[in-house]
Amino acid sequence: MEWQLWVIETLRRALVYGTPILLGTLGEIYAERSGILNLGVEGMMILGAFVGFTTAFVTKNPWLGFLAGAFVGGAASLLHGFLSIHLRVIQVVSGLALTLFGLGLTGVLGRGWEGQPLKASIAELSVPGLSRIPVLGPILFTDQNLLVYIGIGLAVLLWWVLFKTSWGITVRSVGEDPRTADALGINVALVRYCCTFIGGLLAGLGGAYLSIVYRPSWTQGMTAGMGWIVIALTIFSLWHPLVAIGGSYAFGSLFYLSFRLQPWVAPELLTIMPYLFTILAPLLLHASRRLRRRMGAPGALGLPYRREEE
Amino acid sequence: MEEKKKNTPLISMRSVIKTFGGVRANDGIDIDIYGGEVHAILGENGAGKTTLMNILSGIYRADSGEFILRGSPVSIKTPKDAIRRGIVMVHQHFRLIGPHTVAENVALGLSVPFISPLKGIERTIEEFSARYNLLVHPRARICDLSVGEQQRVEIVKALIRGAEILILDEPTSVLTPQETKELFWILERMKEENKAVIFITHKLEEVLEVSDRITILRRGRVTASMPALDVKKAGRKAKEDLAKKMVGREVLLSIEKKPVAKSQPVLEVKDLRVEDDRGHETVRGLSFDVCRGEVFGIVGVAGNGQNQLVEALFGLRPATGGTITVRGDTGYIPEDRMGMGSVGELTLSENCILTGYKNSCFGTGIFFDLAYIREYTEALVCKFSVTAPSISAPAKQLSGGNLQRLILARELSRNTSLLIAEQPTHGLDVGSIEYVWKFLLEQRKNAGILLLSNDLGEVLALSDRIGVLYRGTLTLFDQPFEDKEEQIGMKMTGL
Numbered sequence: 138m139e140w141q142l143w144v145i146e147t148l149r150r151a152l153v154y155g156t157p158i159l160l161g162t163l164g165e166i167y168a169e170r171s172g173i174l175n176l177g178v179e180g181m182m183i184l185g186a187f188v189g190f191t192t193a194f195v196t197k198n199p200w201l202g203f204l205a206g207a208f209v210g211g212a213a214s215l216l217h218g219f220l221s222i223h224l225r226v227i228q229v230v231s232g233l234a235l236t237l238f239g240l241g242l243t244g245v246l247g248r249g250w251e252g253q254p255l256k257a258s259i260a261e262l263s264v265p266g267l268s269r270i271p272v273l274g275p276i277l278f279t280d281q282n283l284l285v286y287i288g289i290g291l292a293v294l295l296w297w298v299l300f301k302t303s304w305g306i307t308v309r310s311v312g313e314d315p316r317t318a319d320a321l322g323i324n325v326a327l328v329r330y331c332c333t334f335i336g337g338l339l340a341g342l343g344g345a346y347l348s349i350v351y352r353p354s355w356t357q358g359m360t361a362g363m364g365w366i367v368i369a370l371t372i373f374s375l376w377h378p379l380v381a382i383g384g385s386y387a388f389g390s391l392f393y394l395s396f397r398l399q400p401w402v403a404p405e406l407l408t409i410m411p412y413l414f415t416i417l418a419p420l421l422l423h424a425s426r427r428l429r430r431r432m433g434a435p436g437a438l439g440l441p442y443r444r445e446e447e
Numbered sequence: 448m449e450e451k452k453k454n455t456p457l458i459s460m461r462s463v464i465k466t467f468g469g470v471r472a473n474d475g476i477d478i479d480i481y482g483g484e485v486h487a488i489l490g491e492n493g494a495g496k497t498t499l500m501n502i503l504s505g506i507y508r509a510d511s512g513e514f515i516l517r518g519s520p521v522s523i524k525t526p527k528d529a530i531r532r533g534i535v536m537v538h539q540h541f542r543l544i545g546p547h548t549v550a551e552n553v554a555l556g557l558s559v560p561f562i563s564p565l566k567g568i569e570r571t572i573e574e575f576s577a578r579y580n581l582l583v584h585p586r587a588r589i590c591d592l593s594v595g596e597q598q599r600v601e602i603v604k605a606l607i608r609g610a611e612i613l614i615l616d617e618p619t620s621v622l623t624p625q626e627t628k629e630l631f632w633i634l635e636r637m638k639e640e641n642k643a644v645i646f647i648t649h650k651l652e653e654v655l656e657v658s659d660r661i662t663i664l665r666r667g668r669v670t671a672s673m674p675a676l677d678v679k680k681a682g683r684k685a686k687e688d689l690a691k692k693m694v695g696r697e698v699l700l701s702i703e704k705k706p707v708a709k710s711q712p713v714l715e716v717k718d719l720r721v722e723d724d725r726g727h728e729t730v731r732g733l734s735f736d737v738c739r740g741e742v743f744g745i746v747g748v749a750g751n752g753q754n755q756l757v758e759a760l761f762g763l764r765p766a767t768g769g770t771i772t773v774r775g776d777t778g779y780i781p782e783d784r785m786g787m788g789s790v791g792e793l794t795l796s797e798n799c800i801l802t803g804y805k806n807s808c809f810g811t812g813i814f815f816d817l818a819y820i821r822e823y824t825e826a827l828v829c830k831f832s833v834t835a836p837s838i839s840a841p842a843k844q845l846s847g848g849n850l851q852r853l854i855l856a857r858e859l860s861r862n863t864s865l866l867i868a869e870q871p872t873h874g875l876d877v878g879s880i881e882y883v884w885k886f887l888l889e890q891r892k893n894a895g896i897l898l899l900s901n902d903l904g905e906v907l908a909l910s911d912r913i914g915v916l917y918r919g920t921l922t923l924f925d926q927p928f929e930d931k932e933e934q935i936g937m938k939m940t941g942l
Binding site: 303306320 | 506525538547559561562
């Protein structure tokens with residue numbers, strides 16, 4: 138019976154670890170669906186983590202921390218938006234700059250905050266009744282935090298908006314073919330700003346989750362490459378919010394296992410697992426011709442749009 | 448006068464000027480569009496037709512000029528303005544989103560309900576399809592549709608947007624003769640409903656067949672505007688008259704073809720089978736040969752295996768069966784001039800030696816003889832009348848016709864034993880077409896030429912033998928073609 142407990146615990150913890158990845162991925166899916174490749178996820182997450190932590194620490198209110206973290210992420214994304222939508226710089230460069238900027242700035246500002254424990258985290262909760270369902274109860278409804286549910290809820294909401302509403306058609310069209318959308322009277326720049334901003338908000342929220350819930354403290358560089366995993370996972374989930382749920386939790390379980398398997402496997406090997414998988418995932422995906430054909434990248438991903446240029 | 452009989456024009460454009468980087472694309476254009484008319488705008492490439500229509504549909508903004516809609520001045524600054532006033536353009540390259548469904552494409556930009564936006568649209572599409580006899584399935588994905596079907600989607604899209612003035616940019620260039628007939632039927636239907644259709648083209652026959660009024664643009668100015676009836680009165684010479692007004696000189700549209708002695712085959716293809724990206728076999732057991740001294744013309748509607756055939760001939764795509772034997776070198780004039788035929792960022796002279804740079808006359812070892820290359824390019828540019836700012840200008844600055852002349856110059860001067868020309872005159876104006884044809888016929892003295900085109904007129908004019916490609920199989924026709932024209936046309940559509 139012990140292995141069953143193991144599996145259940147791994148899956149339960151996968152939800153906890155996977156949530157910030159899910160939040161970031163959902164945001165990046167929206168940005169990329171509108172045609173904006175934002176490699177600044179890592180930077181937006183660390184900014185969110187830092188501002189989220191300090192806000193929660195000072196106000197003693199974790200929810201204000203989440204709000205502030207999300208907002209800072211959103212604000213940072215607008216910088217990328219301005220550079221890539223307005224000035225039409227190469228999006229890869231602008232995104233990388235944002236990542237380096239975020240890591241650097243928080244490194245400087247965060248020195249005084251290192252090692253201070255955050256007391257104002259959010260409570261873990263068990264859903265009465267539901268937690269007694271066999272298998273699913275202990276995984277989904279025991280000692281989980283509210284953000285896990287918010288993450289899943291957001292994924293479903295964002296999927297619905299993207300595929301079932303008129304705005305979703307607009308977003309996907311702008312990402313596939315901005316010229317067509319423009320000719321039909323869509324404000325391409327506005328849609329792209331909105332989607333980039335959504336991406337920033339969610340990356341910031343994911344960062345704040347790291348420093349408020351996952352490990353309630355501030356450490357320099359605490360996102361530890363999660364932003365890059367998000368970018369890989371965006372491809373891996375075929376730019377689809379519901380697939381992102383599964384992908385995020387798969388990565389989440391890898392994170393958890395890298396701790397739990399330490400007595401038997403070299404910890405260095407285990408800590409590279411999520412990153413190794415990040416490299417392998419797109420490769421595996423690329424190998425599947427059927428998948429690549431059916432759901433390729435948005436047609437105009439990473440390409441700036443200018444109207445008077447045929 | 449006819450103008451007086453009609454009421455005010457649906458829309459008038461007055462002294463429209465648009466400059467692109469020092470070039471006046473539109474130089475003071477006046478034009479009146481009336482309801483219930485098909486108004487053809489004729490002109491060579493670069494005459495400013497598409498620019499003018501992009502201005503009318505709000506994509507470009509004119510430097511100066513005014514629009515008068517039903518007698519009152521209006522401003523059209525964005526595509527939205529234009530659509531709101533009932534002006535919708537169907538572009539030459541369709542503005543459709545391939546991975547999306549028909550309904551999603553139609554719904555884009557319309558004020559549809561936020562939640563379940565497609566429900567109402569799907570019904571509306573079916574209504575319009577029935578009214579105009581356009582068969583369009585709302586849930587089909589655009590990328591699965593044929594070009595003709597995609598055009599129908601574009602027209603439905605325009606009609607649903609309440610188009611009163613429908614602008615069609617080169618609408619027939621991608622259609623089969625049958626599809627063209629269907630399109631003209633739809634245009635008649637729109638005329639009955641007192642809508643205006645602006646028909647941009649350089650195909651003269653069609654202009655005479657379908658239009659009520661003809662305006663000719665040349666170098667950004669209106670050179671003539673007249674009712675089509677006046678032209679038709681001129682009878683058999685009507686075509687030549689129009690062509691003259693377009694290009695400013697006489698154009699030979701039926702080219703003289705002197706027979707050339709046929710010798711040994713330079714290309715032999717036996718039972719060739721090729722699959723496309725999706726794994727469908729689109730070339731199904733083709734066998735043919737091309738001999739030195741002849742033009743073998745393969746004609747067919749786009750998408751019947753032409754691309755896969757050419758890619759297989761060049762080894763860009765593996766053949767799944769059969770053999771290809773080439774004797775000697777191959778020259779290639781690709782359909783995609785900008786993408787495959789030239790490198791836009793490189794200069795004219797660099798582009799001129801792209802396919803022959805290893806030839807020892809261009810330099811020794813790793814060094815180029817730049818002086819010679821310059822001389823060589825200048826000679827080519829001169830011989831093939833390429834109009835370019837300079838030979839050190841990037842190739843992307845050339846217009847379509849001039850770029851094609853440059854590619855032609857490069858490939859013909861290599862004197863290869865086989866020349867593959869894919870849609871060599873696609874999108875070119877009458878003057879350039881004549882030019883390309885003349886040089887291709889000239890070249891068959893030293894080479895075998897494989898011509899792939901979906902323009903039956905071109906294939907009939909140039910070929911010594913014709914193969915009709917339909918769904919990956921060939922039907923061969925030998926000279927004389929005069930009495931087989933209809934038969935070949937039918938074969939192209941699979942009848």
